[in-house]
Amino acid sequence: MEKGGVEGAELYWRANYHWFLDRGYQLRPRYSPDWIPSWTGTSKYFEDCEDGIYLRRTQICDAVHVPTGALVVLKRTDKTFYPREAAIMQYLSSEPLASDPRNHCPRLMDVFEPPVYKGHTTQILFMPLLRPFHSPTFDTVGEGIDCFRQLFEGLQFLHEHHIAHRDLNINNFMMEWTNMFPEGFHPQADRRKKDMSGPAPFFTRTQRPTRYIIIDFGMSTQYNPGNLSPREKSLIGGDKTVPEFLKGEEYHDPYKTDIYYVGNLIRTEFMQGHPIITDIPGYKGFDFMKPLIDDMVQDDPSKRPSMDEVVQRFEELVQGLTQWKLGAWAAPRRKYFFRRMRIPIDIASHWKRKMIYILRKIPAIPTAGA
CATH class of the missing domain: 3.30.200.20 (Phosphorylase Kinase; domain 1)
Incomplete structure (x- = not known):
């Protein structure tokens, strides 16, 4: 062939x-x-x-x-x-x-x-x-805040309707693209133009806010409204690090496992960097999330907060951040050789955009549809 x-x-x-x-x-x-x-x-x-x-x-x-x-x-x-x-x-x-x-x-x-x-x-x-939620990289702390808010809001919505996702990982969190990529991109090579003639041009999330989407309900379950703490046999998805699964526990609460999934997604993709995927180096500037994330990924599922508690605590954290902090550059935590070579250019580009945002009074936390 x-x-x-x-x-x-x-x-x-x-x-x-x-x-x-x-x-x-x-x-x-x-x-x-x-x-x-x-x-x-x-x-x-x-x-x-x-x-x-x-x-x-x-x-x-x-x-x-x-x-x-x-x-x-x-x-x-x-x-x-x-x-x-x-x-x-x-x-x-x-x-x-x-x-x-x-x-x-x-x-x-x-x-x-x-x-x-x-x-x-x-x-x-x-x-x-849709396209991967992390591509292109995040430009500011405020862009990350908007992503977290929509992720928490989306899972809270599912739990309110008695649905446990049961496989919420990096591959199952996406974003809409029409605002950020008005010229589109190749569906199977999302960094390239449709005709593969070059890189696909895009706007930042602050310039063109987007919506984030939770996908893949193949392992999901919807429960009776009265069953607030269902017990399920372990169902291992894309995230292999769930403590209750690693301990060999036969049954678990899928709602509490969802909490772990979301906390671990933010921990690995934003706060630490992905352990394998080099294109996801993690970001500086999100340490204020650590107390909440630490509680969400506790080994003991019963000690993890509910999604209602997560949303409430998150909003309290955001209220304590200054506009300057929200507009700060989300610098990559891990810098590989070619990335280090680009740091001066990235910093200059960020400050140019930041001055424009300030002059035009563009919100530091993007809001799709605003």
């Missing part, structure tokens, strides 16, 4: 290209049965071409909603293993929940069951295209 061709799990999407198109969703040209690679007969390298970029996660494919032109993602799931995901998302996408500003869940546009493929019965969930 020619290098850069469609193979493996990607073949599923090509096999169903016309089936999706008949229902109003057009996959990228790469998955058309009539596709001829654009680099054929040229000197171009396949990864420099729009249609040469393969799926990073083969169960998720990007597409265009033909009636509206909106960019969407198609998530392929197996109802045998994830029987509750579609129902929970449909519930969260229904009114009046869908219009609640505290609802930070993706809107479910459609649910289809395509023809059986190689003996597998699958379900396809259709949602708006």
Whole structure:
């Protein structure tokens, strides 16, 4: 096979290209049965071409909603293993929940069951295209505050509606992008332009505030309103550091585990830096969060605060911060060689933006929709 061709799990999407198109969703040209690679007969390298970029996660494919032109993602799931995901998302996408500003869940546009493929019965969930919450990097402490607030608010909303997420990690926290990336980006190479011709231009979160979204309800559970402290068997997701799981405890309270997940996400992605992903070096300036985060990630789940308590304590912490602190540069905690070389440029760029924010009276804490 020619290098850069469609193979493996990607073949599923090509096999169903016309089936999706008949229902109003057009996959990228790469998955058309009539596709001829654009680099054929040229000197171009396949990864420099729009249609040469393969799926990073083969169960998720990007597409265009033909009636509206909106960019969407198609998530392929197996109802045998994830029987509750579609129902929970449909519930969260229904009114009046869908219009609640505290609802930070993706809107479910459609649910289809395509023809059986190689003996597998699958379900396809259709949602708006999002991008990783940490890309691009955060510019100010105030931008981080807005992110924390929306994350806490979103999980509090889920718990109020008796839903435990049960897998809230870096891969399941995203953000909307249309404000920050008005020209878009390649769905499978999100730092590049759609046509792969160069870096995708963007605005900072302060310049163009965004909304953060909690995704992936494949492991989630919705409980009866009266069951305030459910007991569940351990279900290990993307975050492998949950103390009650490491201790081998057979049953746990999924609400308390959610609290750990969120606290650990902030601890590793903001306060310390990700232990493996070098693109997430952590940031300076968020030490004021340490008392709250320490309580959220306690080894004893019963000592962790509820989400209502987390939100209350967080707002009290924010009220004690000055405008100067909120507008301060969120400097990377870990500086690799090339990053260190850029520090003078980054500082100068930040101060230029900060002066503009002050002169234009732009709020230090961004607020989407404000």
